[in-house]
Amino acid sequence: MNERQEKIQSFISANGEAKLSELESLFPDISTMTLRRDLEKLESLGGIVRTRSGAKSIAYLSRLSEARFSERESINTNEKLSIAQVAYHHIEQENSVFLDTGTTVTSLSRLLSNDKLFIITTAPIIALECAKNQNNTVFMTGGQLSSGNLSLSGVNALSFLDNINIDIAFMGASGFNFSNGFTCGNYDECQMKKRVIEKAAKVIMLMDCSKFDKNMPFTFASLSDIDLLITDNNIKCEDLERIQKLGTAVELKE
DSSP: OOHHHHHHHHHHHHHSEEEHHHHHHHOTTSOHHHHHHHHHHHHHHSSEEEOSSEEEEHHHHHHHHHHHHHHHHTSSHHHHHHHHHHHHTTOOTTOEEEEOSSHHHHHHHTTOTTOOOEEEESOHHHHHHHHTSTTOEEEEOOSEEOTTTOOEESHHHHHHHHTOOEEEEEEOOSEEETTTEEEESOHHHHHHHHHHHHHEEEEEEEOOGGGBTOOOSEEEEOGGGOSEEEEOTTSOHHHHHHHHHTTOEEEEOO
Protein backbone atom coordinates (compact mmCIF):
# COMPACT_ATOMS: atom_id res chain seq x y z
CA MET A 1 0.00 0.00 0.00
CA ASN A 2 1.50 3.36 -1.00
CA GLU A 3 1.13 6.70 0.81
CA ARG A 4 -1.81 7.86 -1.32
CA GLN A 5 -3.67 4.61 -0.74
CA GLU A 6 -3.07 4.92 3.00
CA LYS A 7 -4.64 8.40 2.91
CA ILE A 8 -7.61 7.09 0.96
CA GLN A 9 -8.02 4.25 3.46
CA SER A 10 -7.90 6.72 6.36
CA PHE A 11 -10.45 9.00 4.70
CA ILE A 12 -12.88 6.12 4.13
CA SER A 13 -12.39 4.81 7.67
CA ALA A 14 -13.03 8.25 9.16
CA ASN A 15 -16.09 9.02 7.03
CA GLY A 16 -17.54 5.55 6.52
CA GLU A 17 -17.47 6.00 2.76
CA ALA A 18 -15.96 8.08 -0.04
CA LYS A 19 -17.41 9.10 -3.36
CA LEU A 20 -15.03 9.06 -6.31
CA SER A 21 -15.73 12.77 -6.80
CA GLU A 22 -14.50 13.42 -3.24
CA LEU A 23 -11.29 11.53 -3.91
CA GLU A 24 -10.79 13.50 -7.12
CA SER A 25 -11.01 16.71 -5.06
CA LEU A 26 -8.58 15.36 -2.47
CA PHE A 27 -6.09 14.32 -5.15
CA PRO A 28 -6.56 16.80 -8.03
CA ASP A 29 -3.33 15.72 -9.73
CA ILE A 30 -4.30 12.03 -9.83
CA SER A 31 -6.37 10.60 -12.68
CA THR A 32 -9.77 9.02 -12.05
CA MET A 33 -8.48 5.75 -13.48
CA THR A 34 -5.61 5.67 -10.98
CA LEU A 35 -7.98 6.38 -8.11
CA ARG A 36 -10.19 3.51 -9.25
CA ARG A 37 -7.14 1.23 -9.25
CA ASP A 38 -6.33 2.45 -5.74
CA LEU A 39 -9.81 1.42 -4.59
CA GLU A 40 -9.39 -1.96 -6.27
CA LYS A 41 -6.14 -2.45 -4.37
CA LEU A 42 -7.69 -1.43 -1.03
CA GLU A 43 -10.64 -3.73 -1.62
CA SER A 44 -8.28 -6.65 -2.26
CA LEU A 45 -6.61 -5.94 1.09
CA GLY A 46 -9.93 -5.93 2.94
CA GLY A 47 -11.51 -3.14 4.95
CA ILE A 48 -13.48 -1.55 2.11
CA VAL A 49 -15.86 -2.57 -0.64
CA ARG A 50 -16.27 -0.63 -3.84
CA THR A 51 -19.63 0.80 -4.85
CA ARG A 52 -20.81 2.33 -8.11
CA SER A 53 -19.91 5.85 -6.94
CA GLY A 54 -16.84 5.11 -4.79
CA ALA A 55 -16.26 2.87 -1.77
CA LYS A 56 -17.56 2.13 1.71
CA SER A 57 -15.84 0.98 4.87
CA ILE A 58 -16.75 -2.59 5.85
CA ALA A 59 -17.01 -1.44 9.47
CA TYR A 60 -19.50 1.23 8.39
CA LEU A 61 -21.46 -1.32 6.38
CA SER A 62 -21.50 -3.59 9.38
CA ARG A 63 -23.19 -0.90 11.45
CA LEU A 64 -25.78 -0.31 8.73
CA SER A 65 -26.24 -4.00 8.24
CA GLU A 66 -26.68 -4.64 11.95
CA ALA A 67 -29.42 -2.02 12.10
CA ARG A 68 -31.30 -3.56 9.18
CA PHE A 69 -30.68 -7.10 10.29
CA SER A 70 -31.83 -6.42 13.82
CA GLU A 71 -35.21 -5.41 12.43
CA ARG A 72 -35.43 -8.46 10.17
CA GLU A 73 -34.06 -10.84 12.77
CA SER A 74 -36.81 -9.82 15.15
CA ILE A 75 -39.16 -11.77 12.88
CA ASN A 76 -39.25 -15.54 13.57
CA THR A 77 -36.06 -15.28 15.63
CA ASN A 78 -36.38 -18.66 17.34
CA GLU A 79 -37.18 -20.43 14.09
CA LYS A 80 -34.13 -18.96 12.35
CA LEU A 81 -31.79 -19.93 15.16
CA SER A 82 -33.19 -23.44 15.32
CA ILE A 83 -32.82 -23.84 11.55
CA ALA A 84 -29.21 -22.65 11.81
CA GLN A 85 -28.50 -25.18 14.57
CA VAL A 86 -29.77 -28.03 12.37
CA ALA A 87 -27.67 -26.73 9.46
CA TYR A 88 -24.53 -26.60 11.61
CA HIS A 89 -24.50 -30.39 11.97
CA HIS A 90 -23.89 -30.74 8.22
CA ILE A 91 -20.53 -28.93 8.37
CA GLU A 92 -17.26 -30.85 8.60
CA GLN A 93 -13.92 -29.39 9.62
CA GLU A 94 -11.88 -27.83 6.80
CA ASN A 95 -14.90 -27.76 4.50
CA SER A 96 -15.06 -25.06 1.87
CA VAL A 97 -18.35 -23.42 2.82
CA PHE A 98 -20.36 -20.77 1.00
CA LEU A 99 -22.62 -18.64 3.21
CA ASP A 100 -25.31 -16.74 1.36
CA THR A 101 -26.75 -13.42 2.47
CA GLY A 102 -29.79 -13.40 4.77
CA THR A 103 -30.71 -13.42 8.43
CA THR A 104 -31.03 -17.19 8.79
CA VAL A 105 -27.60 -17.81 7.24
CA THR A 106 -26.23 -15.03 9.46
CA SER A 107 -27.51 -16.99 12.45
CA LEU A 108 -25.52 -19.96 11.17
CA SER A 109 -22.35 -17.86 10.81
CA ARG A 110 -22.52 -17.03 14.52
CA LEU A 111 -22.29 -20.71 15.39
CA LEU A 112 -18.90 -21.17 13.70
CA SER A 113 -16.76 -19.80 16.54
CA ASN A 114 -14.69 -22.95 17.12
CA ASP A 115 -14.43 -24.37 13.62
CA LYS A 116 -11.64 -24.49 11.05
CA LEU A 117 -13.27 -23.70 7.73
CA PHE A 118 -12.69 -22.02 4.39
CA ILE A 119 -15.61 -19.61 4.14
CA ILE A 120 -16.77 -17.77 1.03
CA THR A 121 -19.50 -15.15 1.27
CA THR A 122 -21.04 -12.19 -0.53
CA ALA A 123 -22.17 -10.58 2.72
CA PRO A 124 -19.86 -8.20 4.66
CA ILE A 125 -21.70 -8.83 7.94
CA ILE A 126 -21.14 -12.59 7.61
CA ALA A 127 -17.49 -12.11 6.70
CA LEU A 128 -16.96 -10.00 9.81
CA GLU A 129 -18.78 -12.52 11.99
CA CYS A 130 -16.70 -15.43 10.68
CA ALA A 131 -13.44 -13.49 10.93
CA LYS A 132 -13.84 -13.37 14.71
CA ASN A 133 -12.62 -16.96 14.68
CA GLN A 134 -8.94 -16.96 13.69
CA ASN A 135 -9.18 -20.60 12.62
CA ASN A 136 -11.46 -19.63 9.74
CA THR A 137 -10.10 -18.50 6.40
CA VAL A 138 -12.61 -16.00 5.05
CA PHE A 139 -12.98 -14.97 1.41
CA MET A 140 -15.30 -12.26 0.12
CA THR A 141 -16.27 -12.07 -3.52
CA GLY A 142 -15.60 -8.77 -5.19
CA GLY A 143 -18.33 -6.99 -7.09
CA GLN A 144 -20.87 -4.25 -6.64
CA LEU A 145 -22.47 -3.70 -3.27
CA SER A 146 -26.26 -3.76 -3.18
CA SER A 147 -27.71 -1.11 -0.90
CA GLY A 148 -30.83 -3.23 -0.51
CA ASN A 149 -29.35 -6.33 1.10
CA LEU A 150 -25.69 -5.29 1.55
CA SER A 151 -24.34 -8.15 -0.52
CA LEU A 152 -21.84 -8.25 -3.38
CA SER A 153 -22.72 -9.34 -6.89
CA GLY A 154 -21.96 -8.60 -10.53
CA VAL A 155 -19.33 -9.65 -13.07
CA ASN A 156 -16.36 -9.51 -10.69
CA ALA A 157 -18.17 -11.58 -8.08
CA LEU A 158 -19.09 -14.21 -10.67
CA SER A 159 -15.49 -14.34 -11.91
CA PHE A 160 -14.25 -14.88 -8.37
CA LEU A 161 -16.42 -17.97 -8.04
CA ASP A 162 -14.85 -19.51 -11.17
CA ASN A 163 -11.70 -20.29 -9.18
CA ILE A 164 -13.38 -21.51 -6.00
CA ASN A 165 -14.39 -25.05 -5.07
CA ILE A 166 -17.39 -25.26 -2.73
CA ASP A 167 -18.05 -28.36 -0.64
CA ILE A 168 -21.32 -27.10 0.78
CA ALA A 169 -23.43 -24.00 0.14
CA PHE A 170 -25.97 -22.66 2.61
CA MET A 171 -28.47 -20.60 0.68
CA GLY A 172 -31.29 -18.25 1.60
CA ALA A 173 -34.38 -17.19 -0.34
CA SER A 174 -36.82 -14.30 -0.17
CA GLY A 175 -39.68 -16.47 -1.33
CA PHE A 176 -40.76 -19.91 -2.49
CA ASN A 177 -43.72 -21.44 -4.25
CA PHE A 178 -44.15 -24.62 -6.25
CA SER A 179 -44.69 -22.78 -9.53
CA ASN A 180 -41.63 -20.55 -9.54
CA GLY A 181 -39.28 -22.20 -7.07
CA PHE A 182 -36.90 -20.18 -4.90
CA THR A 183 -36.91 -16.47 -5.68
CA CYS A 184 -35.20 -13.20 -4.78
CA GLY A 185 -35.72 -9.54 -5.58
CA ASN A 186 -32.46 -8.60 -7.30
CA TYR A 187 -31.28 -9.79 -10.74
CA ASP A 188 -27.53 -9.69 -9.99
CA GLU A 189 -28.09 -11.52 -6.72
CA CYS A 190 -30.10 -14.11 -8.65
CA GLN A 191 -27.16 -14.70 -11.01
CA MET A 192 -24.77 -15.08 -8.07
CA LYS A 193 -27.01 -17.62 -6.37
CA LYS A 194 -27.31 -19.62 -9.59
CA ARG A 195 -23.53 -19.74 -10.03
CA VAL A 196 -22.96 -20.83 -6.42
CA ILE A 197 -25.49 -23.64 -6.81
CA GLU A 198 -23.73 -24.78 -9.99
CA LYS A 199 -20.36 -24.84 -8.20
CA ALA A 200 -21.36 -26.45 -4.91
CA ALA A 201 -21.06 -30.18 -4.30
CA LYS A 202 -23.97 -29.94 -1.85
CA VAL A 203 -26.66 -27.25 -1.57
CA ILE A 204 -28.72 -26.69 1.57
CA MET A 205 -31.55 -24.16 1.62
CA LEU A 206 -32.27 -22.46 4.96
CA MET A 207 -35.74 -20.96 4.97
CA ASP A 208 -38.38 -20.43 7.62
CA CYS A 209 -42.02 -20.99 6.75
CA SER A 210 -42.81 -17.27 6.45
CA LYS A 211 -41.16 -17.45 2.98
CA PHE A 212 -43.55 -20.11 1.68
CA ASP A 213 -46.14 -18.98 -0.87
CA LYS A 214 -44.19 -15.74 -1.45
CA ASN A 215 -43.04 -14.85 -4.94
CA MET A 216 -40.26 -12.44 -5.89
CA PRO A 217 -39.32 -11.36 -9.44
CA PHE A 218 -36.28 -13.60 -10.05
CA THR A 219 -36.07 -17.39 -9.78
CA PHE A 220 -32.62 -18.76 -8.93
CA ALA A 221 -33.38 -22.40 -8.11
CA SER A 222 -36.00 -25.12 -8.18
CA LEU A 223 -36.42 -27.90 -5.67
CA SER A 224 -34.40 -30.22 -7.93
CA ASP A 225 -31.40 -27.86 -7.64
CA ILE A 226 -31.01 -28.31 -3.89
CA ASP A 227 -30.06 -31.35 -1.85
CA LEU A 228 -31.76 -30.43 1.40
CA LEU A 229 -34.31 -27.93 2.68
CA ILE A 230 -34.14 -27.04 6.37
CA THR A 231 -37.21 -25.24 7.66
CA ASP A 232 -39.32 -24.94 10.81
CA ASN A 233 -42.13 -27.04 12.19
CA ASN A 234 -44.80 -24.64 10.94
CA ILE A 235 -44.57 -26.09 7.43
CA LYS A 236 -47.92 -27.32 6.16
CA CYS A 237 -48.21 -31.09 6.05
CA GLU A 238 -49.29 -30.99 2.41
CA ASP A 239 -46.27 -28.84 1.48
CA LEU A 240 -43.90 -31.18 3.30
CA GLU A 241 -45.34 -34.25 1.58
CA ARG A 242 -45.25 -32.58 -1.84
CA ILE A 243 -41.60 -31.53 -1.45
CA GLN A 244 -40.58 -35.01 -0.37
CA LYS A 245 -42.51 -36.62 -3.23
CA LEU A 246 -40.59 -34.38 -5.64
CA GLY A 247 -37.37 -35.93 -4.32
CA THR A 248 -35.96 -33.16 -2.12
CA ALA A 249 -34.96 -34.08 1.43
CA VAL A 250 -36.39 -31.96 4.26
CA GLU A 251 -35.20 -31.51 7.82
CA LEU A 252 -37.18 -29.63 10.44
CA LYS A 253 -35.82 -27.53 13.29
CA GLU A 254 -34.98 -29.37 16.48
